[in-house]
Amino acid sequence: MNIGKDLVAASATPLVLSILSEGESYGYAIIKRVDELSGGELQWTDGMLYPVLHRLERNSYVEASWGKSETGRRRKYYRLTDIGSEELVSQRRQWQVVDSALRATPFLEFQLAPLGI
Amino acid sequence: MLEDRIGEWRSYVLRRQAIDAKDVDELEDHLRSQVADLREAGLDADEAFLIGVKRLGGLDSLSQEYATEYSERLWKRLVVAPESEEGGAEWRMEALVALGLAVAAGVAIKVPELFGLRIEDGGATAESFYLRNISLFVLPFLAGFFAWKRGMPSAGRLGLAAPFIVGALVVNLLPFATVGNTEVLAALHLPMALWLVVGIGYAGGAWRSPDNRMNYVRFSGEWFIYMALIAAGGGVLMGLTMFVFSAIGMDAEWLLNDWMLPCGVMGAVIIAGWLVEAKQSVIENMAPVLTLIFTPLFAVLLLAFLATMMLTGSGIGVEREALIGFDLLLVLVVGLLLYSISARDPQKEPGLFDVLSLTLVTCALLVDALALWAILARITEFGFSPNRVAALGENLILVVNLGWSAVLYGRFVTKRAGFAPLERWQTAYLPVYAVWAGIVVVVFPIVFGFQ
Numbered sequence A: 001m002n003i004g005k006d007l008v009a010a011s012a013t014p015l016v017l018s019i020l021s022e023g024e025s026y027g028y029a030i031i032k033r034v035d036e037l038s039g040g041e042l043q044w045t046d047g048m049l050y051p052v053l054h055r056l057e058r059n060s061y062v063e064a065s066w067g068k069s070e071t072g073r074r075r076k077y078y079r080l081t082d083i084g085s086e087e088l089v090s091q092r093r094q095w096q097v098v099d100s101a102l103r104a105t106p107f108l109e110f111q112l113a114p115l116g117i
Numbered sequence B: 001m002l003e004d005r006i007g008e009w010r011s012y013v014l015r016r017q018a019i020d021a022k023d024v025d026e027l028e029d030h031l032r033s034q035v036a037d038l039r040e041a042g043l044d045a046d047e048a049f050l051i052g053v054k055r056l057g058g059l060d061s062l063s064q065e066y067a068t069e070y071s072e073r074l075w076k077r078l079v080v081a082p083e084s085e086e087g088g089a090e091w092r093m094e095a096l097v098a099l100g101l102a103v104a105a106g107v108a109i110k111v112p113e114l115f116g117l118r119i120e121d122g123g124a125t126a127e128s129f130y131l132r133n134i135s136l137f138v139l140p141f142l143a144g145f146f147a148w149k150r151g152m153p154s155a156g157r158l159g160l161a162a163p164f165i166v167g168a169l170v171v172n173l174l175p176f177a178t179v180g181n182t183e184v185l186a187a188l189h190l191p192m193a194l195w196l197v198v199g200i201g202y203a204g205g206a207w208r209s210p211d212n213r214m215n216y217v218r219f220s221g222e223w224f225i226y227m228a229l230i231a232a233g234g235g236v237l238m239g240l241t242m243f244v245f246s247a248i249g250m251d252a253e254w255l256l257n258d259w260m261l262p263c264g265v266m267g268a269v270i271i272a273g274w275l276v277e278a279k280q281s282v283i284e285n286m287a288p289v290l291t292l293i294f295t296p297l298f299a300v301l302l303l304a305f306l307a308t309m310m311l312t313g314s315g316i317g318v319e320r321e322a323l324i325g326f327d328l329l330l331v332l333v334v335g336l337l338l339y340s341i342s343a344r345d346p347q348k349e350p351g352l353f354d355v356l357s358l359t360l361v362t363c364a365l366l367v368d369a370l371a372l373w374a375i376l377a378r379i380t381e382f383g384f385s386p387n388r389v390a391a392l393g394e395n396l397i398l399v400v401n402l403g404w405s406a407v408l409y410g411r412f413v414t415k416r417a418g419f420a421p422l423e424r425w426q427t428a429y430l431p432v433y434a435v436w437a438g439i440v441v442v443v444f445p446i447v448f449g450f451q
Helices: A005-020 A027-037 A046-058 A082-104 A107-115 B002-014 B021-040 B045-056 B059-069 B087-108 B123-137 B139-149 B154-173 B181-202 B210-247 B253-279 B286-312 B322-342 B352-382 B386-413 B420-447
Strands: A062-068 A074-080
Touching: A005 A027, A005 A046, A005 A062, A005 A074, A005 A082, A027 A046, A027 A074, A027 B021, A046 A062, A046 A074, A046 B021, A046 B045, A046 B059, A074 A082, A074 B021, B002 B021, B002 B045, B021 B045, B087 B139, B087 B253, B123 B139, B123 B154, B123 B181, B139 B154, B139 B181, B139 B253, B154 B181, B154 B420, B181 B210, B181 B386, B181 B420, B210 B253, B210 B286, B210 B322, B210 B420, B286 B322, B286 B352, B322 B352, B322 B386, B322 B420, B352 B386, B386 B420
Parallel strands: none
Antiparallel strands: A062 A074
């Protein structure tokens, strides 16, 4: 399944925030986690994650610090802040509203019925 | 192998304005993690690298994303800071040297006061001393900065110091009449001569190279603009200093006149020079932009002037200052020409701007010919004086430059020759100014009996 560009962009913030709510992480690990969580369905262009992370940092949703990787390379780690946690709660609620609205419409059954699902 | 490719990729990404070195560090960590994982899965280094780079996304769209996030980065900043960690030590050293020299120049201007030469109460003696020596307090430091930065050998440094020493001896040992004509002329021409000597230091001694000369012309233009900007800021600083102290009933005028102004100007000369060196590649050069704006305007002015003269039939009235006024006009036209040449791509075909430049040069020559005619009449009537001869000499030097430039420009615009001869002519002509200024400083006082 190909998820549209706009949806990918819109879902980036809540996804990154909820992954960071599991604990401190860095870019490459976040991408891998997204892949895992979506069962490989949500494909990001890897580089695009970083401007998103930087925007979250600017909005104080996350804190960043330079550390070292296990091989000793410089690596930038991101951590969720309290403001970020609040934002995550609010974003989750918004997505739930959208989700339940979609579920409430007859759209799904109407589309899927002819396929015999 | 992989390291080479990552290095190449790094420098390629770094060229994007919206992505800075720290961002590339982060992306590189990502790329390396990706490559390591792919190689563990059995790919070879090349394949892993290619896939890793591909997954990062197209550089255009990536840098666009960064640009939306960091729109301020698109405004090229005057980064007076090292671009990489390795350049840091070198950069700090240079900044320290420049700052040290600026302070030294600021202190130097105050040293004569220890010997009782205060401009406030010293009267004409002090005034004439500072008039003659002002450039000697600062330009040697600027030349020294370049000698240091370009790593000139000690023989070259001695050669560079010689003109300053000769200049200092001449203006201080010759028995000038205090604030007389020849003294004022020497005081005006010494800085010009020494400024071109600083160019030898700027070129690291290789002043014969036309490229180095043209670079010094560019440097001079940018330096001038930086000085004007610093002066504007300094004016605000001084005005506010006056204001805040007068608000508490204190008079800060002595602070301004005795310290901030003289020391500030001396220091600014060095700092402006250093800034131009430091930012060279960072922001667009301003002098050519101003040239672009003012060349057409001055061309229109001169055309209108000539047309008015022809229609009304009125000649140029030769006032006392006329010669100097027309010299200034020619200096300005030579300057516009020089800076439009300095910014021009010599390979480009002649265009509208070149026609405008040629028009400007031709009009300036015509106007000057008319003025010269009137002035020569005045000289035959009243005889020679140091001022008239100096102004006349300068006029001739500039007319020769512009006359031949017009010929070369004409050939270029009519596509009978390339642009390079014009460029070479201008750079080859630079020493003429230095020699003439030197003559006015050294020979004039002797010929005219120090009057």
